[in-house]
Amino acid sequence: KQEVTQIPAALSVPEGENLVLNCSFTDSAIYNLQWFRQDPGKGLTSLLLIQSSQREQTSGRLNASLDKSSGRSTLYIAASQPGDSATYLCAVYRGGATNKLIFGTGTLLAVQP
Amino acid sequence: DGGITQSPKYLFRKEGQNVTLSCEQNLNHDAMYWYRQDPGQGLRLIYYSQIVNDFQKGDIAEGYSVSREKKESFPLTVTSAQKNPTAFYLCASSEPGQGILMNTEAFFGQGTRLTVV
Numbered sequence: 038k039q040e041v042t043q044i045p046a047a048l049s050v051p052e053g054e055n056l057v058l059n060c061s062f063t064d065s066a067i068y069n070l071q072w073f074r075q076d077p078g079k080g081l082t083s084l085l086l087i088q089s090s091q092r093e094q095t096s097g098r099l100n101a102s103l104d105k106s107s108g109r110s111t112l113y114i115a116a117s118q119p120g121d122s123a124t125y126l127c128a129v130y131r132g133g134a135t136n137k138l139i140f141g142t143g144t145l146l147a148v149q150p
Numbered sequence: 151d152g153g154i155t156q157s158p159k160y161l162f163r164k165e166g167q168n169v170t171l172s173c174e175q176n177l178n179h180d181a182m183y184w185y186r187q188d189p190g191q192g193l194r195l196i197y198y199s200q201i202v203n204d205f206q207k208g209d210i211a212e213g214y215s216v217s218r219e220k221k222e223s224f225p226l227t228v229t230s231a232q233k234n235p236t237a238f239y240l241c242a243s244s245e246p247g248q249g250i251l252m253n254t255e256a257f258f259g260q261g262t263r264l265t266v267v
Contacts, residue, residue, distance in 0.1 A: 041192070069254055080156075080240055081258040126193070130254050137183065137208065138242070138256055142192040 039064040041129055043141035050117055051149050058112040058144045060127035065105045067129045071138070072101050072112050075124045084125075085112070117148045153177065156241050156259035162267045163228065163235060171226045171262045173241035180245060182224035183256070186210060187238040196239075199224055228264065236266050 040063045050056055060070070069088045073081040085094045085101040087110070093102040100113040110127060124145050128138040154175045163169045175182065181200050185193040195208030199218040213232025218224055224243075228235045244256040 071256060073258070078238075078261075078263070080260040081242075083255060083257060086255045128193075128256070130256070137195050137198055138244075139195075140185075140193040142190075 039067075039129060039131065039139045041127060041139055041141035043125075043127060043144050045144060046142070047145040047147075049147040049149060052117060052119060054117050054148075055113070055115050056117055056146075058114070058125050058127075058146070060110040060112070060141055062108045062110075062129050062139075064131075065108055067105065067131055069130045070101075070103050070110050071128050071130065072099075072110075073126045073128065075126060075143070077123075081126065114146075117146075119148045119150045122146055122148050154241060154243055154257055154259035156239075156262050158262060159260070161262055161264045163264060164267060166230045168227055168229050169264070171228070171239055171241075171264070173224045173226065173259060175222055175224075175241075175243045175257075177243055177257060178221070179243035179257075180221065181243060182218070183242040183244075184208075184214075184216065184224070184226045185240045185242065187240060187261075193240065196226065235264055238263050 042061045044059045071086045072084040075081050087094045087103040098115040103110045124143045126143045128140045130138050157172045183198040184196040187193050194210050196214050197216045199205035202221050205218050215227045239262045241259045242256045244254050
């Protein structure tokens with residue numbers, strides 16, 4: 038059974054710091070991995086999608102990497118801002134007969150001004 | 151604008167009552183999903199549908215029912231059999247996986263918060 042874990046569960050940093058959020062999964066047979074952002078009381082916003090054949094994706098100050106063999110992904114946020122404060126979720130997509138996204142429990146990020 | 155619309159944003163249910171949550175998408179996606187989110191827990195899959203007139207149970211389907219009569223709509227009914235329905239419900243859509251290189255990016259609605267009164 039696929040399990041997704043995110044570490045740390047919560048993180049507080051001063052504005053301007055670079056930071057790394059971690060996501061690990063137990064079954065490497067995935068089609069892709071997706072990072073989301075969730076603001077309090079809101080839905081999920083897609084940040085980055087990494088397909089299984091790719092090693093990383095970048096969007097602005099965000100960079101996500103994927104290492105299927107070790108079951109790990111990292112989300113790197115450069116020059117953090119208070120507006121980055123949110124919960125960050127990773128999810129793996131298996132596809133095929135078990136077509137669904139499996140989520141981690143998230144990392145709650147607070148960027149202090 | 152293309153996207154997923156969930157309604158209502160807030161919903162209150164009395165004991166023993168069935169309620170239906172709406173989810174509509176105009177992204178032309180075949181696959182749609184319902185997730186439940188509880189404080190301190192990850193998102194848990196209730197039901198998913200890969201194509202019209204077909205759907206499968208997820209991990210926590212008991213007490214819920216769905217229909218998929220149209221590609222753009224995937225309503226979720228919370229029945230009286232669901233003993234602890236208070237939660238945040240999220241609907242999503244994506245293209246179904248057809249291979250490793252298929253873009254299966256998932257998009258989510260803004261959620262419905264259901265409270266039992």
